[in-house]
Amino acid sequence: MKYLEDRKYVIQAIFIAIGAVYLIKLFFIQVLDDSYKTAAENNAMRRIIQYPFRGLVYDRDGKLLVENTPVYDLMVVPKEAREIDTLKFCRLVDITLEEYREKIKAAKTYSYVKSSPFLQRLTNHEFAAIQDNLVDFPGFYINARTVRGYPHQSLSHALGYIGEISPRQLEDTSYRGYRQGDYLGVSGLERQYEKFLMGKRGVKFRMVNVNGIEKGAFKDGAYDTLSVAGQNLVSTIDLELQKYAEKMMEGKVGSIVAIEPKTGEVLTLVSAPYYDPSLLTGKELGNNYMKLLNDPVKPLFNRPLMATYPPGSIFKLAQALIAMQEGTLTPNTGYPCNWSLVKCSHRHAHPSNLGIAIEQSCNPYFYQVFRSVVNKGRSRNVYQDAKLGLDIWNNHIKSFGFASQLGIDLPNEKRGLMPNAAFYDKIYGANGWKFPTIYSVSIGQGETGVTPLQMANFAAILANRGFYYTPHIVRSVGEKGKPLPEYSVKHYTSVDPKHFPPVVEGMQRVVESGTARYARLNHIGVVLAGKTGTVQNPHGKDHSVFIAFAPKDDPKIAIAVYVENAGSGAIAAAPMASLIVEKYLTDTITTANRKRWEADMISGAFYKWGN
Template sequence: MNDQRPVIILIFIFLVSLVLLVRLFSIQVLDDSFLKKAERNAIQRIVDHPYRGLVYDRNGELLVYNNPIFDLMVVPKELKIKDTLQFCKLFEISKEDLNVALTAARKYSTVKPSPLIKQISTTDFARIQNFLVDYPGLFILTRSVRSYPNSTAAHALGYIGEISGTQLERDTTKYYTQGDYVGLSGLERFYENDLRGKKGVKYKMVNVRGVDKGPFKDGEYDTASIAGKNITSTLDMDLQRYGEMLMQGKKGSVVAIEPKTGEILAMISAPFYDPNVLTGADFSKNYLQLNRDPEKPLFNRPIMATYPPGSIFKIVQSLIGLQDGILVPETTFSCNRSLVACHNHPSPVNLFGAIRNSCNPYYHQAFRQIINREIVSNTFKDTEIGLNDWKEKVMRFGLGSNLGVDVPNEKPGQIPSGNYYNKIYGEGRWKYSTIYSLSIGQGEMLVTPLQMANLAAIFANKGYYYIPHLIKAVDGDPTLIPGKYQIKREVGVDAHHFDLIQNAMAEAIYGTAARAAMKDITLAGKTGTAQNPHGEDHSVFIAFAPKEDPKIAIAVYVENAGWGGRAAASTASLMIEKYLRGEITRPALQEYVVAGNFIY
């Protein structure tokens, strides 16, 4: 037995050695996880952020481009700061902000890069770059911010900013990481997927002191970023700039559309702001100031403000009545002011005269026939059935629901139904005499300026429209725009009914908006006055021109400016002339609009 002991020991040693050899072979040859861990200690993964796509106007003028900025990145484990005061002075950062940034970086990772100072300008980068070698663990990551050479169209173009935690949670594609910049409003947000491009990745070797030793494996695993797609917008920047000049110092909106395509030529929300203030390191501070401004410059009035349409809605009433056969051109009513107030004009009037003179009593009586089908009826059930049928027809004109414009946060407005009044008054406790204010575009009806501009396009096109949009082409290809903007949408009214409407609108210019008339350009329009319980009424005007071959349709709202034939009609007329002629031939009218003394 004692003679076998050495043999047993040798066998045991052999087996242990064999196990160790197999394990070493597995670690060193078969399993590369330890190699990868070692490499990660000496390799930095740098995300290569792509340039966002550029944005142009319809004529090729550059509206949005990229400016380089720099983020100072830190790997906390490698950073050694001997003199904090000197460091803060060199990099122009307070001690408190430095501590906050380093704490956040360490919390994220001690060995992975995090931003220490964001959005350093080109000038500041030139000043600090020579000092980076003295601080291992620091390096520069190049990014870009948006720049707006025209300083206009802020609400249409939008802005970008750092992604929020909520947005990260909703990102099912896992494309974004904390610190990325995304479109937050306007075209920047709506076309984020086209504009953002595709990230790349670079791997570089660093020594224990963080000194760059070149690309890892000669860049074998690097991927190049892909720049975002360029966008051509429908905006006409000359018209946009001119409109903003006219609206300077006022509240309201202007929306101009090319009727045959639905392309938005100008979209102005006043008061406006310089989009360049929402770029760079001062984004948060400037955004807070704009958001607190009582004038609400961030509020996008063309798509978010809602107003009663006023007298302009009488044209929709006329078309519904004509299509249903309830009204004909010869239908005549007296201007009975005991029904509703009106201004002085001949009485009685037929349909043409009602539009030309904007007769309120005419539409009080016409709407009653449209709703109740016979003028003597005034029962709840007849009115409810008629109102619901009427609402369906009104909504075909693009009212009461989102049109689908390519700018976020569009509001639908409101076209009331029977259920709406049942909730307010109770079922069976209301009738036509409760809702007659709808006949002249007042009461519980609300529309947006964009919807009103689209109405003008419908009148110009004799019964159809394309959804208003701001996109004309993607990477120069017009077929790449969303398909919904290329679909012709009929409103359900025969084209021949629009002949009377267009003629009456052209004649109405000389009745309620004579100052808007132009020599050699036939303008068809309609004034409105949107009631405002908080002050002076809002001035409203829609129009299209030339009447014979419409190339522009427009809606103008000037808040607290009173009668539509003054502020809104004058502004719209100048905008139309600017677009069609390229110049203004009525300097006195321009001076009147710029001065803004519309009430007096």
């Protein structure tokens, strides 16, 4: 019996100990530890993201290119969105019951207790129509943000657009810090300068009641953080020149790129056809994007950076420079216009020197110039000689920025193509080709491909007599900032500067008395140096090409114009380039005759023009 009596006390002691533990724990929870209190508060607290103002973009003269306009996102917390009049809500926000169910399902998939966008990019009018009625629909609230706005309709390809981050990007560690519903740059400057433009998010905490109605700041805003606006960009673009160049290319397909040679700053960058940048903002972004994407003329395709074309006769200038560097050509070298080698586009006397050959754009002359480099006689084997010569030529030509990315501060720049020995070995075999196989490269045809940006950069190299700065479209990050350091480095070609003056003189002759007579700027006292090109097109009418710079002895602008299916370089590209240069240098088109030419270029009345 005593044994049983002892067990009773043991059991009582155990119960007392357990009770004591519970009492101590309750005291700790209720008096000492406030974590549960905080958790309770959290159930009545809403975390609202404060989206920063994205950095603005200006042109070189301080004109606003990209601004911010307010929009509103209707957010939902699925846990709180219960027992509401669904039909009334659908009428309020103008959606169907099926759409409501799909959106609520998507929100629950993301999180049952966290907020996510229900309807995005509401306009001021749409916001005003629903804001006073949201009190009847717990779980729904408005979050303000900004989207891009444009006080003009130009420069769409360079500016780019912003869009909502995708699920795939959210899984990518390089996008760490972004969250669902965030916007980021998708193309153009918006993408390239995202880290400067994006700013830093803030957050505010608000107390809400059981119906989701805000009751004030949580702990007087002690845990709120302010958003930090993104940095502004000052671009190199001349907006008025951009508008003028786009007007020239209206209804056409092609590119215009103009560069300031002394700095590498891009003055204008036109990809035609173009589109209004405001189409890719706001609620209709997705629909408009698909329309542009499916348009057969490909308005989303950024031709200055992504299209690669044979350069045509403008390439003859590079052939001459390389040949002089290799010692196979002098400014006084003459070659016959021998049509048995290759046909010539013009009937003329045999060029007795380089300047005349450039002026007349003589195909047989430059056939022989290119041959002198490739078949220099470095080997007794004609096949080996061609390989050695072509690779030496290839090294020279790449120093001009061809067949490589120049490094412009825009995404998706293409390299282009310049052949070397290995390229032809893959096609014809190690001993299956020699100079006659590849002669078309001499006149910028055959296996060559350059971008319009590379053409404009080539014009800048000629203007600078042998060097260039990397083309760039942003002058500074911040109104008082500086260009990124990589855009202040001179890049020299492999050709000695002493060889450039004869070529430049030939370019002057092209405009004064050669194939680009319509491009003369004598009426404003400016000497324009240029070169036309007519690119053979197996799919239709030839392409019209022209590169130039002016003034010849103090260059302020270098330009490349490429108009697809417009005929010879003299018919479309040269007059257009000349008008754009005049507009940039004088801010106006002066004479009545030039104004008639301007009207013809804008309307596309190229039939009035001849070589």
